[in-house]
Amino acid sequence: VKARLALLPLLFVACSTPAAPSVPPVTVASPPMLEAPAPPSAPAPLVTGAPGAQQIADLGACALESGERIEGCEIGYRTYGTLDAKRSNAVLFPTWFTGTTKSLTDFVPGKLVDTSRYFLILVDALADGVSTSPSNSKTQPRLAFPKITIRDMVESQKKLLDALGIAKLHAVMGISMGGMQALEWSVAHPDVPARVVSIVGTPQLASHDLLLWTSELHALESDVAYKNGDYGGRPALRAVLDIHNMMLTTPAHRSKETRRDAFGAWIAEREADKGFDWNDWRRQLEAMLAHDVAKKDGGSLETAAKRVKAKTLVIVAEQDHMVSPFTSKRWAEALSAKLVVLDTPCGHLAPGCETEKVAGAVKAFLAE
Amino acid sequence: VKARLALLPLLFVACSTPAAPSVPPVTVASPPMLEAPAPPSAPAPLVTGAPGAQQIADLGACALESGERIEGCEIGYRTYGTLDAKRSNAVLFPTWFTGTTKSLTDFVPGKLVDTSRYFLILVDALADGVSTSPSNSKTQPRLAFPKITIRDMVESQKKLLDALGIAKLHAVMGISMGGMQALEWSVAHPDVPARVVSIVGTPQLASHDLLLWTSELHALESDVAYKNGDYGGRPALRAVLDIHNMMLTTPAHRSKETRRDAFGAWIAEREADKGFDWNDWRRQLEAMLAHDVAKKDGGSLETAAKRVKAKTLVIVAEQDHMVSPFTSKRWAEALSAKLVVLDTPCGHLAPGCETEKVAGAVKAFLAE
Numbered sequence: 001v002k003a004r005l006a007l008l009p010l011l012f013v014a015c016s017t018p019a020a021p022s023v024p025p026v027t028v029a030s031p032p033m034l035e036a037p038a039p040p041s042a043p044a045p046l047v048t049g050a051p052g053a054q055q056i057a058d059l060g061a062c063a064l065e066s067g068e069r070i071e072g073c074e075i076g077y078r079t080y081g082t083l084d085a086k087r088s089n090a091v092l093f094p095t096w097f098t099g100t101t102k103s104l105t106d107f108v109p110g111k112l113v114d115t116s117r118y119f120l121i122l123v124d125a126l127a128d129g130v131s132t133s134p135s136n137s138k139t140q141p142r143l144a145f146p147k148i149t150i151r152d153m154v155e156s157q158k159k160l161l162d163a164l165g166i167a168k169l170h171a172v173m174g175i176s177m178g179g180m181q182a183l184e185w186s187v188a189h190p191d192v193p194a195r196v197v198s199i200v201g202t203p204q205l206a207s208h209d210l211l212l213w214t215s216e217l218h219a220l221e222s223d224v225a226y227k228n229g230d231y232g233g234r235p236a237l238r239a240v241l242d243i244h245n246m247m248l249t250t251p252a253h254r255s256k257e258t259r260r261d262a263f264g265a266w267i268a269e270r271e272a273d274k275g276f277d278w279n280d281w282r283r284q285l286e287a288m289l290a291h292d293v294a295k296k297d298g299g300s301l302e303t304a305a306k307r308v309k310a311k312t313l314v315i316v317a318e319q320d321h322m323v324s325p326f327t328s329k330r331w332a333e334a335l336s337a338k339l340v341v342l343d344t345p346c347g348h349l350a351p352g353c354e355t356e357k358v359a360g361a362v363k364a365f366l367a368e
Numbered sequence: 369v370k371a372r373l374a375l376l377p378l379l380f381v382a383c384s385t386p387a388a389p390s391v392p393p394v395t396v397a398s399p400p401m402l403e404a405p406a407p408p409s410a411p412a413p414l415v416t417g418a419p420g421a422q423q424i425a426d427l428g429a430c431a432l433e434s435g436e437r438i439e440g441c442e443i444g445y446r447t448y449g450t451l452d453a454k455r456s457n458a459v460l461f462p463t464w465f466t467g468t469t470k471s472l473t474d475f476v477p478g479k480l481v482d483t484s485r486y487f488l489i490l491v492d493a494l495a496d497g498v499s500t501s502p503s504n505s506k507t508q509p510r511l512a513f514p515k516i517t518i519r520d521m522v523e524s525q526k527k528l529l530d531a532l533g534i535a536k537l538h539a540v541m542g543i544s545m546g547g548m549q550a551l552e553w554s555v556a557h558p559d560v561p562a563r564v565v566s567i568v569g570t571p572q573l574a575s576h577d578l579l580l581w582t583s584e585l586h587a588l589e590s591d592v593a594y595k596n597g598d599y600g601g602r603p604a605l606r607a608v609l610d611i612h613n614m615m616l617t618t619p620a621h622r623s624k625e626t627r628r629d630a631f632g633a634w635i636a637e638r639e640a641d642k643g644f645d646w647n648d649w650r651r652q653l654e655a656m657l658a659h660d661v662a663k664k665d666g667g668s669l670e671t672a673a674k675r676v677k678a679k680t681l682v683i684v685a686e687q688d689h690m691v692s693p694f695t696s697k698r699w700a701e702a703l704s705a706k707l708v709v710l711d712t713p714c715g716h717l718a719p720g721c722e723t724e725k726v727a728g729a730v731k732a733f734l735a736e
Contacts, residue, residue: 204628205628206619206622206623206628207622207623207625207626207627207628207630207631207634208614208618208619208620208622208623209619209623210628210631210635211610211613211614211622211631211635212614214610214635215607215610215611215614218606218607218610219587219590219607219610219611222587222590222591222592222593222605222606222607223590223591223592224590224591224592225590237590238586238590239583239586239587239590239607239611242579242582242583242586242587243583243587243607243611245579246576246579246580246583250576251574251576251577251688251689251692252576252692252694254574254575254576254579255574255575255576255577255692255694257575258575259575260572260573260574260575260578260667261667262575263575263578263579266575267578267579267582299628299629320619321619321689324619324620324623326620326623
C-alpha cells in the first residue's frame with residue numbers, strides 16, 4: 001500500500017490508495033485548527049493516509065550540508081494514532097541503517113510507542129530506497145546521487161514536519177542510525193523535540209565504529225561485482241554482508257546460536273540477502289562515517305551538549321560491536337541524561353533481545 | 369641471513385652463510401650419538417646453522433591430506449640452544465597466521481622458552497612465504513599451489529624432525545595458528561610431544577571464527593585487485609586488512625588506543641601493509657577454516673581428546689574476537705588440562721599485553 005502526499009507550496013494533495021476493509025478511518029484530528037489557537041503562520045490542514053500506510057511527501061529539492069542538493073526530494077513516512085488539537089503529541093521515528101519504515105512497523109507502533117496517546121510518524125531516512133535514493137532517483141541515479149549526512153536526513157525530516165504543519169515534537173527517537181538522527185535533531189533544532197531517545201545510536205562514531213564502516217565501504221567499493229556502482233540487479237557482495245552480520249552481534253552469540261555443522265547453511269542464507277540496494281547502502285554508510293553532532297564544535301561533545309534543550313534518554317548495549325557505547329555514555333554524562341545499559345551477547349541487536357527493558361524505559365521517559 | 373639445509377636421504381648438507389661476528393658457534397651438542405644410546409635406526413648427525421639463522425630443509429615432496437602433494441617441499445626453521453645427549457629437550461614452535469619464524473625471534477627465544485635449557489626449533493608453517501608457498505613455489509605457483517590443512521603443516525614438521533633425527537619433543541607450542549598446529553600435533557602424533565601448549569589457538573573453529581575467516585576469504589577473492597590470484601606485486605586489499613585489524617583486538621581497545629582524529633592516519637598505515645603475499649594468506653586462511661582436531665571423530669572434541677597423550681596447557685583470551693576461546697575451554701575440560709584465561713580488551717593480542725602471565729604459565733608448565 002503506497003499513498004502519495006505531493007507537496008506543492010502550502011498545498012497538500014493526498015492520493016491515497018483505497019484503504020483495506022479492516023483499516024480504520026484516517027485518525028488525524030480534523031480540522032485541528034478549530035480546536036487550537038492557530039500558530040502565527042497557519043499550516044495547511046493535515047491530511048495523512050490510513051494508519052501505517054506508506055506515504056510519500058514531495059519536498060521539491062533538499063539542500064545538503066555539502067552545498068549540493070537532492071532534486072525531487074521525496075520523503076517516505078507512515079503515521080499512527082491521532083495528532084492532538086495542540087499538535088503537541090507527535091513522535092518522530094526515523095529508520096535505521098538499511099531499514100525502511102516497513103521494517104519498523106512490527107517493532108514500534110503499540111510496542112515502543114503507545115499510538116493511542118501519541119501521533120507516531122515513522123520516517124524513511126534519505127537513501128533508504130523509499131525516500132529519494134541512488135536506487136530510485138531519476139535525475140541523480142546511482143553514484144550521481146550526492147553524498148549525504150545524518151544532518152541532511154534530519155533536515156529532510158524538518159521539511160516534512162513543516163509540510164505537515166508540526167512545529168514541535170513530543171519526542172524524536174530512533175534505533176541505531178535512527179538514534180544518530182535523533183541525537184542530531186537535538187543539536188540541529190534544539191527547540192523542536194522536547195525529548196530525544198537514542199537506542200544503540202551514538203552522537204559521534206568511536207574509532208572502532210569508523211573502522212567497521214570503513215571495512216564495509218572498502219569491501220563494497222573493491223568488489224568486482226560492484227562495478228563502481230554500475231552493477232545490474234543486486235549482486236552478492238558477500239564480504240560486505242559477512243562483515244555486517246559478524247558485527248551485528250558478538251562472537252559468543254554467533255557461536256552459541258549457530259552450530260558448527262549449521263554454519264554453511266547459515267551463511268549461505270545471509271549471503272543470499274537481496275534486501276537493500278548497494279548504492280543506497282553506500283550513501284547511508286558514508287553518512288554514518290561522517291556523523292558527529294559536535295562537527296561544528298571541533299568534535300567536543302561537551303561543547304555540543306550545551307546546545308541541547310531536549311530531555312534525553314540514552315540506551316546503549318555494553319557489548320555492541322557495531323555502534324560502540326563509549327561516546328553515547330560520554331554524551332549522557334555531558335547532558336546528565338538518563339542512561340540505560342543493556343548487557344547481552346546479542347550485541348547491537350540487544351534492543352530486540354531485551355525488548356521489555358527497552359520498552360519500559362522508553363514508555364516511562366515519554367510520559368515524563 | 370639465510371642458510372640452507374638440503375636433505376638428501378639421510379644426508380645433510382649445511383650451507384650456512386658466514387655467521388656475523390657476534391654469533392656464538394653452533395650450539396648443537398655434537399656428536400650426540402656418542403653420548404646417548406643410538407636409537408634403532410640411527411639418525412644422521414645433526415647439523416644446524418648458527419643460532420637464530422634462517423635455515424631451510426628440503427624435504428622432497430610433502431603428501432597432503434587431500435591426496436595432492438607439494439613438490440620440492442622446503443621447510444624453514446631456526447634453532448636456539450643445545451640439543452641434549454638424549455635428544456629429549458627439543459621444543460617445536462610453529463608460526464602464527466601470516467607470520468614467519470623471523471616474527472617469532474623477538475618473542476620466543478629466551479622469553480617464552482629458556483634456550484639455555486631447551487633446544488628451541490622455530491618452524492615456518494607451510495605457505496608462510498619462507499617454507500614452500502604459493503609465492504615462492506616454482507612448480508606450483510599462486511593458486512596452482514594446492515590447498516593445505518593444519519594437519520599438512522604438522523606432517524611437514526614431522527618430516528623435518530625426522531630429518532633432524534628428533535623422535536620426541538619436550539613440547540610443541542604455538543600462538544594462534546601456531547596453537548592450532550600444536551593441538552593438531554597432539555592428536556596426529558600422540559607419542560611425539562610430551563607437552564602441548566596452545567596460546568590463543570583452538571582445537572576446532574567456533575562458528576564466529578568460521579564467519580571471520582570466511583569474511584576475509586570473500587573480501588580477498590572478490591577484490592578487483594586480487595585478479596583471482598594473478599595480481600602483480602602486492603596490491604592493497606584494504607577490506608581484508610580492515611577486517612583483520614578490526615578483529616585482532618576489541619572495539620574497546622581500538623577506540624581507546626586510537627583517537628578519532630588520529631583514525632585516518634592509523635588506518636592508512638595499516639592499509640599500506642605490504643607484509644604477506646595474498647595467495648599465501650589465502651592458503652593459510654583456508655587451512656584454518658578446515659581446522660578441526662576432531663575431523664576424524666565426527667567433530668566430537670570429547671572423542672578426539674581420548675587420543676591425546678601429551679600434557680596440555682591451554683591459554684585463551686576471554687575477549688578474543690579472532691580465535692574464540694569457547695572450544696579451547698571445552699578441549700581443556702575434556703583433557704582435564706590446565707587452563708589459563710587472559711581477560712583484556714587487547715583481545716587476540718592478549719599474549720602480547722599480558723606477557724608476564726603467559727611466560728610464567730609456560731615456564732612452569734615446561735618445567736613440570
